[in-house]
Amino acid sequence: MGLYLLDYGAGNVRSLANTIKKLGYEFEWISSPADFLKATSLIFPGVGAFGTAIEGLESRGLLEPLREYIASGKPYFGICIGMQVLFQSSSESPSTKGLGLIPCSIDEFDNADKSVPHMGWNSVEFLDLADKTHEGIDESSHYYFVHSYRARYDWTDADAAQWVHTTTQYGQEVFVASVRKGNVFGTQFHPEKSGDAGLRLLNAWLSSPENSRTAAPPSPPLARPPRAQDGLTKRIVACMDVRSNDDGDLVVTKGDQYDVREKPAATPAPADPSSGQQASTAGAVRNLGKPVALAARYYAAGADELCLMNITSFRHSPLQDQPMLAVVRAAAEEVFVPLTIGGGIKDSVDPDGTPRPALEVAGAYFRAGADKVSIATEAVFAVEQMRARASDGGLCHGDGTSAIETIAKAYGRQAVVVSVDPRRVYVEPGYDGPYKDELVYGKPDGAEAERSKAWWYQCTVKGGRENRPLSVVQLARGVEKLGAGEILLNSIDRDGTGLGFDIDLVNLVRRNVRIPVVASSGAGKAQHFVEVFQQTGVEAALAAGIFHREEVGIPEVKDALVGANIKARR
Numbered sequence: 001m002g003l004y005l006l007d008y009g010a011g012n013v014r015s016l017a018n019t020i021k022k023l024g025y026e027f028e029w030i031s032s033p034a035d036f037l038k039a040t041s042l043i044f045p046g047v048g049a050f051g052t053a054i055e056g057l058e059s060r061g062l063l064e065p066l067r068e069y070i071a072s073g074k075p076y077f078g079i080c081i082g083m084q085v086l087f088q089s090s091s092e093s094p095s096t097k098g099l100g101l102i103p104c105s106i107d108e109f110d111n112a113d114k115s116v117p118h119m120g121w122n123s124v125e126f127l128d129l130a131d132k133t134h135e136g137i138d139e140s141s142h143y144y145f146v147h148s149y150r151a152r153y154d155w156t157d158a159d160a161a162q163w164v165h166t167t168t169q170y171g172q173e174v175f176v177a178s179v180r181k182g183n184v185f186g187t188q189f190h191p192e193k194s195g196d197a198g199l200r201l202l203n204a205w206l207s208s209p210e211n212s213r214t215a216a217p218p219s220p221p222l223a224r225p226p227r228a229q230d231g232l233t234k235r236i237v238a239c240m241d242v243r244s245n246d247d248g249d250l251v252v253t254k255g256d257q258y259d260v261r262e263k264p265a266a267t268p269a270p271a272d273p274s275s276g277q278q279a280s281t282a283g284a285v286r287n288l289g290k291p292v293a294l295a296a297r298y299y300a301a302g303a304d305e306l307c308l309m310n311i312t313s314f315r316h317s318p319l320q321d322q323p324m325l326a327v328v329r330a331a332a333e334e335v336f337v338p339l340t341i342g343g344g345i346k347d348s349v350d351p352d353g354t355p356r357p358a359l360e361v362a363g364a365y366f367r368a369g370a371d372k373v374s375i376a377t378e379a380v381f382a383v384e385q386m387r388a389r390a391s392d393g394g395l396c397h398g399d400g401t402s403a404i405e406t407i408a409k410a411y412g413r414q415a416v417v418v419s420v421d422p423r424r425v426y427v428e429p430g431y432d433g434p435y436k437d438e439l440v441y442g443k444p445d446g447a448e449a450e451r452s453k454a455w456w457y458q459c460t461v462k463g464g465r466e467n468r469p470l471s472v473v474q475l476a477r478g479v480e481k482l483g484a485g486e487i488l489l490n491s492i493d494r495d496g497t498g499l500g501f502d503i504d505l506v507n508l509v510r511r512n513v514r515i516p517v518v519a520s521s522g523a524g525k526a527q528h529f530v531e532v533f534q535q536t537g538v539e540a541a542l543a544a545g546i547f548h549r550e551e552v553g554i555p556e557v558k559d560a561l562v563g564a565n566i567k568a569r570r
């Protein structure tokens, strides 16, 4: 079988390649127009932005051959942007035309009632098919979506509706989850990132892509009005801070309030090795395991997403020789859920003087198998610069040069996470200085140390080592404006304490932006996840220490969520 994959040069296509290999299939990459003639089946794993995809295909002379391939009747499977290019156009890039097979346009989600991008695991449903596992899709499973633009399901438009295979709902919007007609199949979600459910779907298509499995479209098309609630689940994220230890090995480590070195024991260990007792490890970098092995463990345990944070000095390694790239490559062979990589995503210069713009650094990680990059220090500087340009010190537009803007333009905003490292700054009652409008007051029934206090949240850079004159609210609003697609909200005060998420901080940020927010730092038990979802509107919650030390398992967290009527993927 001549299975080919189409790569227009942007985004994570490695994950699909890894999935296909894992399923035992061989494939080739389309590298020239002539390859379309050799292909007997084709997958286009489009990642990124609509305009970039079409322009990328055009500039490589692949757009017309793609159109001809599809018209020839040979099997085609488009994923995400690979499905969207089948439509006429997208408001993401109004001057760019799609292939126009499906006679309607793609538009942006309305963020009045929900966070946009739509990011996470949602259910799908067939319109009226009796076969509820058609194309390997299963209505009882969840699939991973990540996009800001969607094809609304309009049953009054019969020409477009005849393509619709499954629908899904986000907020009150019902949109197309998959299309199926003749030789063409497409999914808005990412099967290669949808765990076992996605593997089953891909396997079903790969085992017989040439089969005409088109079910007769309902005629007239069926109505699918929105229901009271959508099927999006809350995401549980496992985070691994990776650095080299004092022996030069890459390890997953974990800090207490960002200090990753072992503390001296209360009773020092004896220095005499003949005593049979272990020598003191005080001062050593905590070693909680190997990154790829831990990533595989969390995938198997049901993590909805994984983060790898590069917190070591090798962030300054030359890009070609960046150890973290090897970690991402190896992890992407083991895990089939989204992978975020952070640390060192910024403009840099290799030791030989070669400049490496942040866009190139991010591109290397996407090609290695990352789905999102996370930016911390550079995001703070970018917002500071944006505010300095605004005449009133408030928000203006970016100048297009920041890492957030350049990466979001090429890969779509959903690929850009901003990781925030705020720290509380306590002030006296009656404080009347800067950030007074953002003050949080300790509650009478709150922790004793906080009861009579007020505080604001200050941004830091370089892993909390340097405080900056910027509040977390200013940062959150600023990065949203610059084009970030998600906020990963840490708390230096809560990191590693097990006291629970900082609910005040999470609420403060959640109500100031419309993009998804991941609550992080402080989880000590499963109930803390229930609390953060019940008391704030966040889309996801992240933990590190309790998972690494196996104090709480991911299934236990999911059970607690379901027990509290919070949607979770299991």
Ligand code: 1PR
Binding pocket: 239, 240, 241, 254, 255, 257, 258, 259, 260, 309, 310, 311, 342, 343, 344, 345, 374, 375, 376, 377, 378, 419, 420, 421, 461, 462, 463, 464, 490, 491, 494, 495, 496, 497, 498, 520, 521, 522, 523, 542, 543, 544, 545, 546
């Ligand atoms: O500044 O763009 O190079 O990014 C550096 C990244 O590395 C940032 O995302 C920053 O948060 C992270 N980082 C830097 N130093 C440390 C450190 O610990 N010394 N880790 C660090 C931050 C916080 C989370 C942790 C949660 C949950 N660690 O990663 O996973 O707090 O922990 P818990 O559940 O155990 O409480 P740039």
